[in-house]
Amino acid sequence: MKKTLLALLFFCYLLPAFSHGDDEGFSEAKQEKIKVNKVAIKALNVETATINEIEVDEKVRTTGQIEEIPTNHFDVNTPVQGRVSSILIKLGDIVRGGQGLAVIESTEIAKLQADIDQLKAELELAQSNYDREKVLFEKSISPKKDFQAAKTLLSSQEAKLNAAQTNLQILTQQSADVNSGTFTVKAQKSGTIVENKITVGQIVGSNQLLFHGIDLSTVWASADIYERDLGKVMLGQNVYVTLDGIPDKIFEGKLTYIGSVINEATRTLPVKATLTNKEDLLKPGAFLQLIIHTGQKKKSIVIPKTSLIERDKEGTEGKHDHLVYIKTGDKYIPRKIQVESHDSDSVEVLSGLAAGDVVVINGAYQLQYGESKDSHDGEHGHGHEHEKQNNGIPIWAVIGIGIFGLLIGILIGKRRGQKTL
Numbered sequence: 001m002k003k004t005l006l007a008l009l010f011f012c013y014l015l016p017a018f019s020h021g022d023d024e025g026f027s028e029a030k031q032e033k034i035k036v037n038k039v040a041i042k043a044l045n046v047e048t049a050t051i052n053e054i055e056v057d058e059k060v061r062t063t064g065q066i067e068e069i070p071t072n073h074f075d076v077n078t079p080v081q082g083r084v085s086s087i088l089i090k091l092g093d094i095v096r097g098g099q100g101l102a103v104i105e106s107t108e109i110a111k112l113q114a115d116i117d118q119l120k121a122e123l124e125l126a127q128s129n130y131d132r133e134k135v136l137f138e139k140s141i142s143p144k145k146d147f148q149a150a151k152t153l154l155s156s157q158e159a160k161l162n163a164a165q166t167n168l169q170i171l172t173q174q175s176a177d178v179n180s181g182t183f184t185v186k187a188q189k190s191g192t193i194v195e196n197k198i199t200v201g202q203i204v205g206s207n208q209l210l211f212h213g214i215d216l217s218t219v220w221a222s223a224d225i226y227e228r229d230l231g232k233v234m235l236g237q238n239v240y241v242t243l244d245g246i247p248d249k250i251f252e253g254k255l256t257y258i259g260s261v262i263n264e265a266t267r268t269l270p271v272k273a274t275l276t277n278k279e280d281l282l283k284p285g286a287f288l289q290l291i292i293h294t295g296q297k298k299k300s301i302v303i304p305k306t307s308l309i310e311r312d313k314e315g316t317e318g319k320h321d322h323l324v325y326i327k328t329g330d331k332y333i334p335r336k337i338q339v340e341s342h343d344s345d346s347v348e349v350l351s352g353l354a355a356g357d358v359v360v361i362n363g364a365y366q367l368q369y370g371e372s373k374d375s376h377d378g379e380h381g382h383g384h385e386h387e388k389q390n391n392g393i394p395i396w397a398v399i400g401i402g403i404f405g406l407l408i409g410i411l412i413g414k415r416r417g418q419k420t421l
Contacts (some may be wrong), residue, residue: 077210078204089102103183126153129153220274240257243282309368
């Protein structure tokens, strides 16, 4: 009985060997050498080409981050002391120049309004006196000096009223027709509100900061280039930018700034490119890859985009390893390469390939997931080859046989026990 149980336990220990299941080794087999016969090659539509160096535009590559442009910052202050009556926007809102942001109640504004009302009444009286003296002067009833005095007073009252209205307009940034001592604080330019310094009911002082905003419709791609590349760059060159968080989208701009002082420690020089941010995807602080098109030429390897296989990098989101298949004899070997950011039908290879390599240019994905008819020298096969190796016994059948063997062992053990008795 004990021997039977020990045999059964040993059988269960060996049980995983009967089936690959989701064996990691098998899943990785597709990334190892593949030997495919001519019939399978034709069925998978695999095409290859010998690659060579060609003349391409030379580029300067570097890394950096998105920065806001300092002149695009703006503050919104209150011109006079008052109480915040209401706030018309929320943090993060995009506002337009001239848009109302908050309503302020102010005794100073109320006093100015009262002064203007008084000046309007005095101007009306001066106008009436002028009109009367003019008629009397024209009829030779009143002396000229009285008419001149009435005219001077009218002009003086008009000047005082205009000055008061202009003062109110400057303070409130709007017309002088302000009601009940309240006025609306407005944005001086368009942008995103990134700071709100006030709450409803708060007393604010003259020239106190209420809001801070940034116009992010244009931003800087800021980076450093090495001293050795200084002779290759100049203002106005085309720049292409990709973000680490959005690797498949390319942003275009122009080189607008090249620094004047080289960092002695790193032997680098700062550069900046201006980018249009229509979709509001370029966030200050975001890491970026920057490519400057120098207009000069160099020799490089270029392959069709169809050659690339993208495989997600482990532990990353949105980043890929790039693979191609190299043909060596009758085998196809995957090779990891580095490529330039691309959005066209061809891709410049930065490392991993050499002139003379035979690369799969069509059918790479089909080859990766296709069938291997012959596999030798201990290499993993694919498709039917794997099925042949696993055609022995299904896992459910193996488990059933094990249970059946256990029952037989128990019965034999019982009979032996009875005979002994």
